[in-house]
Amino acid sequence: MGSAISYCSPHHALTAAVCGDDIKLPEYTNLPCPVMYEEITREAYMSLKPEHFEGLRFDISRAVNNKFAMSNRVFMGLIDLPGNSGSVQKQSTGHFDVGANLVDQKGKMDVVLVMRRILSEGRLSAKVKYDVNNRFSIKADAQLTNEPHFTLGMFNFDYKGYDYQARLTMGNNAYYGINYMQSVTPKLSLGGEGIWLGHQRKSSMGLAARYKADTVICTGHVKSEGQINFTYVQRLSDKLSVASDFVYNWNSREANTSMAFDYLIRQCRLRGRVNTNYCTTAYLEEKLTSGLTFLLSAELDHIRKNYKFGFGMTIGD
């Protein structure tokens, strides 16, 4: 088409680099590459849903060299058990993880990316991402457990065009999915997905829209299982951003809205959220010194009178 082809680097699984960020204004109708279908709500959910926990969490990550890193995690805390008469009961649990990450980059492409966690309960999860060339990449995801019929495996084939992204997914239990995202204007992108679950002979469809301006990102998502989902993120300044989320299920007729803020101060990052289910949460990460981060997590569900508090420490980056 034209010469000013915008090149989008493939998604790094760990960072939220949106492809299409670093392009010059197109001279004619060349549109930027959109975000992948699964990632349209990523910025919103980074602020809305941090990893809350209850109990103690202790993470150590060590980079052995610039390609390989090892990580350990100890978690001791409470998990919710479905209780009788609606009251939530908790039980103490503890587990220990070991993980290894290998990242090999050539220019802007990830040649190979491996992440693996072995839980002390006997579960293994592995992810491999391989960029065959600039446009085509393959991802594999496996979760193996001791219990029969709980093992999952999935393959994803991603193709990135000039202004579209497509993905084909194949998983065990005869799971097939296909999704497609197209940039319609420089700010708006639309997409759709279809999922087929072989064993249960169920299929579902979804439609999505994403509007991105300089400081605002809005997304809308409709799924045939009966869910409508809107998110809105606005960056008020370098340090502060607010996000909001609306979920409506037309089968169960339940609607839920949450509002969150994400405040980045020099040493700490604070994320707070309020819900229409009278659920308030907060998550604080404070950098005590370089490489040492202190975490505090709180989740108060006033309707079910369920209160979860956790603190933890992260060593390493």
Added chain:
Amino acid sequence: MGSAVSYCSPQQIQTVDLCGSEGKAPESTNLPCPVKYEEINHEAYMSLKPGLFEGLRFDVYRSMNRKFGLSNSLFMGSVDLPDCAPDPLKQSTAHFELGANLIDQKGKMDVVLMMGRVLSKGCMSARVKCDITNRFSIKANAELTNEPHFSVGMFNFDYKGNDYQAQLTMGNSAFYSVNYTQRVTPKLSLGGEWMWFGHQRKSCMGLAARYQTDSVITTALVKSEGDICCTYIQKLSDKVLVASDFVYNWNSTEAVTSIAYDHLLNQYRIRGRIDTNLCTAAYLEEKISAGLTLVLSAELDHRKKDYKFGFGLTVGD
């Protein structure tokens, strides 16, 4: 007897001011006043049993003037559900406590000391302590709850002699007790107690001994219910203290030993303890700024796989 009678200030409920510590060395055979019977273990249990909690605790203490102070305390967390062995189950709970303290001192005597607490669950506790003269003081203690037959009221009459202390207690549901401690040598004091439970027609006796030098305090306590309890603390330096505790019940023939350390610096105080029941506990109080203290509490019971973690903030002194 002689002229160098050592004056002992009455025990303030909140501090560990040992009576007799500022008495000058007697010229004649007058011995310093011993510690009260219920306080012989006090120093050891300050290090061995900090106020561990699970969940979030937020305390605000405001002194209106030198004599009166108000306290607000919020607690949200999990409590163990009773009769759920071997896997302990927990349930979330929350309560709010309002308290008021009034202290009126003349010299070293507490003319009156009143403490009241009201909980959002509907319990109230009140304590009044009044020093009639240098030697005689009266204490009253009441805990009122909504549930019938669970309210408790108690009166204590304390008499302090030159080298002995005696206490008579009368409580509701026909509870009577007498205890007595006598200083035998400048370092050793012995004591005994006798309790009578009127409604259950039970009586029990106890004997106690306490040996105190500059850096070591050893106590031993024998109760007729079948408990032998020995404690030992040693002050290694101004900042570090180690304590140990041994409890043996000859009815159930169970013995538990715990070892604890207490490290006190300007900015923080950390207490750690390990048990022969494979139970480890730690309690950290860190002064973040003037009047603001962060509290972290952890208790890991490896045998029952029960892990309790809590964090909190204290505002005010």
